[in-house]
Amino acid sequence: MEKETFRYDNTIVRKFAFATMAFGIIGMLVGLTAALQMVDPMFNFLTPWLTFGRIRPLHTNAVIFAFVGNGIFMGVYYSLQRLLKTRMWSDVLSNINFWGWQLIILSAVVTLPFGITTGKEYAELEWWIDIAIALVWVVFGLNMFMTILNRRERHLYVAIWFYIATFVTVAMLHIVNSFELPVSFLKSYSWYAGVQDALVQWWYGHNAVAFFLTTPYLGLMYYFIPKAANRPVYSYRLSIVHFWALIFIYIWAGPHHLLYTALPEWAQNIGVVFSFMLIAPSWGGMLNGLLTLRGAWDRVRESAVLKFMVVAVTCYGMSTFEGPMMSLKNVNAIAHFTDWVVAHVHIGGLGWNGFMTFGILYYLVPKLWNTKLYSTKLSDFHFWIGTLGIIFYALPLYWAGFTQSLMWKEFTAEGFLAYPNFLETVTQIKPMYAARAFGGSIYIVGVIAMLYNLIMTMKQGSFQKEEEASALPLAKDYEAHKGEGWHRAIERRPVQMLVFSLVAVAIGGAIEIIPTMLIDSNVPTIASVKPYTPLELEGRDIYIREGCYNCHSQMIRPFRSETERYGEYSKAGEFVYDHPFQWGSKRTGPDLHRIGAKYSDSWHYNHMLDPGSMSPGTIMPSYPWLFDSELNTDLTPNKIRAMQTLGVPYAEGYDQIAVEELTYQAELIAKNLEKDGIQVIPNTEIIALIAYLQRLGTDIKVKDGQAAMVTN
Amino acid sequence: MEVIFLLIAISIIAALGFLAAFLWAVRSGQYDDDKTPAMRILFDDKQSTETNK
Numbered sequence: 001m002e003k004e005t006f007r008y009d010n011t012i013v014r015k016f017a018f019a020t021m022a023f024g025i026i027g028m029l030v031g032l033t034a035a036l037q038m039v040d041p042m043f044n045f046l047t048p049w050l051t052f053g054r055i056r057p058l059h060t061n062a063v064i065f066a067f068v069g070n071g072i073f074m075g076v077y078y079s080l081q082r083l084l085k086t087r088m089w090s091d092v093l094s095n096i097n098f099w100g101w102q103l104i105i106l107s108a109v110v111t112l113p114f115g116i117t118t119g120k121e122y123a124e125l126e127w128w129i130d131i132a133i134a135l136v137w138v139v140f141g142l143n144m145f146m147t148i149l150n151r152r153e154r155h156l157y158v159a160i161w162f163y164i165a166t167f168v169t170v171a172m173l174h175i176v177n178s179f180e181l182p183v184s185f186l187k188s189y190s191w192y193a194g195v196q197d198a199l200v201q202w203w204y205g206h207n208a209v210a211f212f213l214t215t216p217y218l219g220l221m222y223y224f225i226p227k228a229a230n231r232p233v234y235s236y237r238l239s240i241v242h243f244w245a246l247i248f249i250y251i252w253a254g255p256h257h258l259l260y261t262a263l264p265e266w267a268q269n270i271g272v273v274f275s276f277m278l279i280a281p282s283w284g285g286m287l288n289g290l291l292t293l294r295g296a297w298d299r300v301r302e303s304a305v306l307k308f309m310v311v312a313v314t315c316y317g318m319s320t321f322e323g324p325m326m327s328l329k330n331v332n333a334i335a336h337f338t339d340w341v342v343a344h345v346h347i348g349g350l351g352w353n354g355f356m357t358f359g360i361l362y363y364l365v366p367k368l369w370n371t372k373l374y375s376t377k378l379s380d381f382h383f384w385i386g387t388l389g390i391i392f393y394a395l396p397l398y399w400a401g402f403t404q405s406l407m408w409k410e411f412t413a414e415g416f417l418a419y420p421n422f423l424e425t426v427t428q429i430k431p432m433y434a435a436r437a438f439g440g441s442i443y444i445v446g447v448i449a450m451l452y453n454l455i456m457t458m459k460q461g462s463f464q465k466e467e468e469a470s471a472l473p474l475a476k477d478y479e480a481h482k483g484e485g486w487h488r489a490i491e492r493r494p495v496q497m498l499v500f501s502l503v504a505v506a507i508g509g510a511i512e513i514i515p516t517m518l519i520d521s522n523v524p525t526i527a528s529v530k531p532y533t534p535l536e537l538e539g540r541d542i543y544i545r546e547g548c549y550n551c552h553s554q555m556i557r558p559f560r561s562e563t564e565r566y567g568e569y570s571k572a573g574e575f576v577y578d579h580p581f582q583w584g585s586k587r588t589g590p591d592l593h594r595i596g597a598k599y600s601d602s603w604h605y606n607h608m609l610d611p612g613s614m615s616p617g618t619i620m621p622s623y624p625w626l627f628d629s630e631l632n633t634d635l636t637p638n639k640i641r642a643m644q645t646l647g648v649p650y651a652e653g654y655d656q657i658a659v660e661e662l663t664y665q666a667e668l669i670a671k672n673l674e675k676d677g678i679q680v681i682p683n684t685e686i687i688a689l690i691a692y693l694q695r696l697g698t699d700i701k702v703k704d705g706q707a708a709m710v711t712n
Numbered sequence: 713m714e715v716i717f718l719l720i721a722i723s724i725i726a727a728l729g730f731l732a733a734f735l736w737a738v739r740s741g742q743y744d745d746d747k748t749p750a751m752r753i754l755f756d757d758k759q760s761t762e763t764n765k
Contacts, residue, residue: 083753155742155749165730172726176719196715203719223753232750240743244734251723267716 004152004473007466008081010368012094014463016074017364019102020357021451023070027062028444034059035440038433038588041621048625049113053547057124058112063349064122066105068213071357073097073140075220076163078364080147083157083223085471089146093139100136104129115545116186119580120197122205123177127188130178137174141167152471158239162219165247169211177204183642184635187541191646194575195262198583202257210250213348214316217356218246221289221313224360228305234291242284249277256327259336260557261583262572268329275327282320289313304379308359311387315351319344334409337553337587339429340401343394350390350443358382358450365454371461378453382446389443393436400432409561417564422590427617526573529699531648532692534636534662539692541639542685543582546623553584554593554696567594567697574699577648589620596698601669602676604690626686631666633659633683665691 036043037052044051077094081087088094107129111117117124125133144167148160177200179191190197226233233239255263255271290313293300300306322344326335335341366373373379407425410418419425532540543549556562558569570593575581599607606613609627611620637655644650663682669690670682680687737743 153752155745155752156737157749157753161737164733168729169726172722176722192715200715200719226750226754230754232754236750237746240746244730247730248727251726264716 001472001475003470005468005470006087007468009088009091009094010467011465012088012098013074013078013364014368015098016070016077017361019070020067020074021361021454023062023066023105024357025444025447025451027059027067028447030055030062031059032437032440032444035433035437037621038619039430039437041619044621048115051546051621053550054113054115056550057117057547058108060122061108061112061124064212068353068357069101071360072216073101075224075360076144076216079159079220079223080144080163083153083160084147084151085153085469086147086150089143089150093143097136097140097143100132100139104132104136107132117544117547118180118188118190119544119549119582120190120201121585122208123201126186127180127182128185134171134175137171141171152474154474158236158243159219159222161243162215162222166211166216166219169207169251173204173207173211177201181642181646183638187635189642189646190580193646194578194581195572197578197581198258198261199255199263201581203254206254206257207251213353215247217353218285220356220360221309224363225289225292225309228303228309228363229293229296229299231292231296234288234294238284238288242281242288245281246285249274249281253278253327256332257585259329259332261555262570262575272327272329276324279321279324283317286313286317286320304373304376304383305359305363307383308355308362312352312355312359315347315355315390319348319352322347333559334405335401337585338401338405339397341586343397343401347390347394350393355386361450361454365457366461369458369461369463371457374453374456374460378449382449382453385442386446389439389446392439393443396432396435396439400429404429411561417561420565423615423618426619430619525576526571526700529574529576531577531643531650532695533665534640534658535665535688535691536695537639538631538633538636538662539688539690542626542689543692549582549584551586551588552590552592553587554591555583556591556593566591568700571700574697579643579646592693592696594697596694596696600676601672601690601694602678604693605673605678605686608686608689626689627684629685631683631685631688633662636662
């Protein structure tokens with residue numbers, strides 16, 4: 001058999017490396033802007049586009065899908081070719097993958113700051129961007145699988161298994177979670193409602209952490225740590241065992257995001273059990289990564305690459321210990337809705353994903369440009385300031401999380417809430433928010449140092465577009481027998497067939513099953529729960545547009561400390577018309593599920609115009625633009641019809657009179673405000689928002705006796 | 713809550729897919745050797761071209 005000569009494609013790796021560097025710094029700067037607003041809301045520079053509720057989704061999307069996403073592609077496109085001893089199957093697909101992904105990121109940048117969002121955390125992008133993501137992801141998968149099929153190395157190294165799991169699972173999660181009904185080009189409603197939507201969302205959300213932030217990076221760890229240390233992985237057997245254990249367990253852990261909510265208890269408990277079991281495979285990977293360096297720790301002292309990777313893997317170990325602990329119900333009761341969760345995810349984000357990406361960049365750039373790193377002093381500086389940045393970021397938030405949670409739950413000896421005013425628990429932790437912003441800033445300083453270092457490295461080297469290599473082709477196991485059935489041919493390619501059929505089955509099944517099965521379940525289980533009026537529906541869309549869910553939950557847990565503070569705990573049956581659900585995951589401000597009828601219309605009016613006037617010392621931004629913009633009712637009939645399609649029982653032909661009803665209700669609110677001496681034009685957006693806020697949670701509060709009649 | 717059954721079904725399909733992939737990997741001898749794959753990735757292609765000719 002003749003040896004074949006072939007070339008690795010380095011240009012695609014370079015493209016993704018540039019994108020990773022660019023979006024890393026952009027995503028982090030957006031994050032810093034958001035962090036500064038937690039210290040003082042004036043850092044939105046009084047513009048709607050930069051206000052926390054809109055740029056927090058931009059930050060999460062930018063760092064997860066743009067920074068880490070491009071980092072994944074960079075590492076995969078580099079390592080896959082070398083592990084399989086073949087060029088990527090198609091340069092065209094590689095480039096479609098690259099440019100398609102950047103276009104998706106661009107779409108996020110031009111939609112999210114303008115409030116064009118689905119309102120589902122970590123899946124905020126609108127329906128047409130969701131379709132583009134699915135297509136580009138499939139292009140990536142196709143390119144990867146065809147490369148695997150054309151490999152010259154029969155054995156699939158463990159990293160490749162991680163890449164395969166990443167592709168398959170992310171495709172499945174994204175498609176199932178993104179079922180939405182478009183109302184217009186810029187607006188859609190989640191197909192699911194309330195509890196169902198929450199469950200799908202966190203099944204997606206949790207597994208996005210698992211299969212977008214974890215498995216691809218573990219694959220990269222298994223390639224780049226051994227390469228950088230020039231030692232084989234500590235235990236190849238362990239890597240295989242922990243891979244299979246990890247992917248089998250991870251997918252069942254999602255409900256730990258919904259503990260003590262309206263999700264059925266048994267589903268919550270399954271989530272807890274599987275989350276706890278996750279410690280074993282996670283730590284298997286962490287230890288395997290660290291122990292690869294046994295006897296080579298002297299190299300860590302000298303190599304910037306290894307330094308970053310050691311801290312990255314350590315952070316992975318910490319956050320995968322912390323995660324299962326936070327999934328225990330008694331710990332979750334303290335941690336949920338607080339800054340503890342934010343600290344936890346940033347140990348993962350800044351430590352694991354960030355530092356791993358930096359390590360890979362410090363490894364790849366000198367290699368691809370055929371030179372040495374420009375300055376090791378500068379990379380050492382980056383390492384230390386970055387590590388300090390993580391510490392200064394996380395510790396204050398742990399402190400803040402504990403402090404605030406304890407204050408929420410504190411009762412006096414007489415049995416009253418010790419801190420009945422939510423604001424007290426916020427002003428208490430403001431210094432922590434300032435410290436966090438400082439930690440984030442110095443982390444960014446390190447990244448800037450890295451960018452300079454890498455650019456200078458590129459300048460002193462010369463980029464090698466193609467890298468020649470040679471290897472024997474894969475020996476055929478056997479010649480195909482004459483007249484063999486189609487099944488024999490498939491049998492020789494089982495993995496590929498399985499994966500493709502799995503994707504096909506999942507997509508087909510989902511498209512068929514979801515619409516039919518979900519509409520029936522939106523039948524109310526609480527008789528007094530009624531659909532939103534057109535004005536409330538428009539108000540709700542403003543609530544979603546402004547990203548209120550980023551700071552306010554709508555889920556009162558069944559704890560005495562919460563029912564005392566907010567009112568009756570939330571019931572599953574109250575959310576049947578919520579497309580999408582707005583339970584939120586963080587309480588920077590108080591829960592809003594029972595805010596309806598708690599304050600007067602004029603209180604809300606003044607509060608939205610200048611929150612400080614009603615709550616001195618608050619960190620909530622003001623929303624003056626809601627008072628100038630006219631409520632656009634062009635789409636109202638379409639929205640009503642869309643809701644009807646989703647099973648909301650508006651009367652036949654209600655869309656025709658919806659705008660009329662809307663105007664009538666708006667005038668009532670305007671008259672109400674006039675009594676308090678506020679002159680307002682009824683067709684401004686603030687009126688719709690007030691209507692929605694005043695409706696929240698009142699369906700069962702108004703008739704207290706009826707809460708007992710819940711049939712579910 | 714019906715959607716939970718859908719999610720469980722999809723998750724089981726995924727798990728079965730992974731199980732099949734795992735069985736394929738074991739049966740086709742992917743894991744027969746758990747020493748050399750870890751070593752092999754360390755060799756850069758250029759070196760092997762030189763020495764094997």
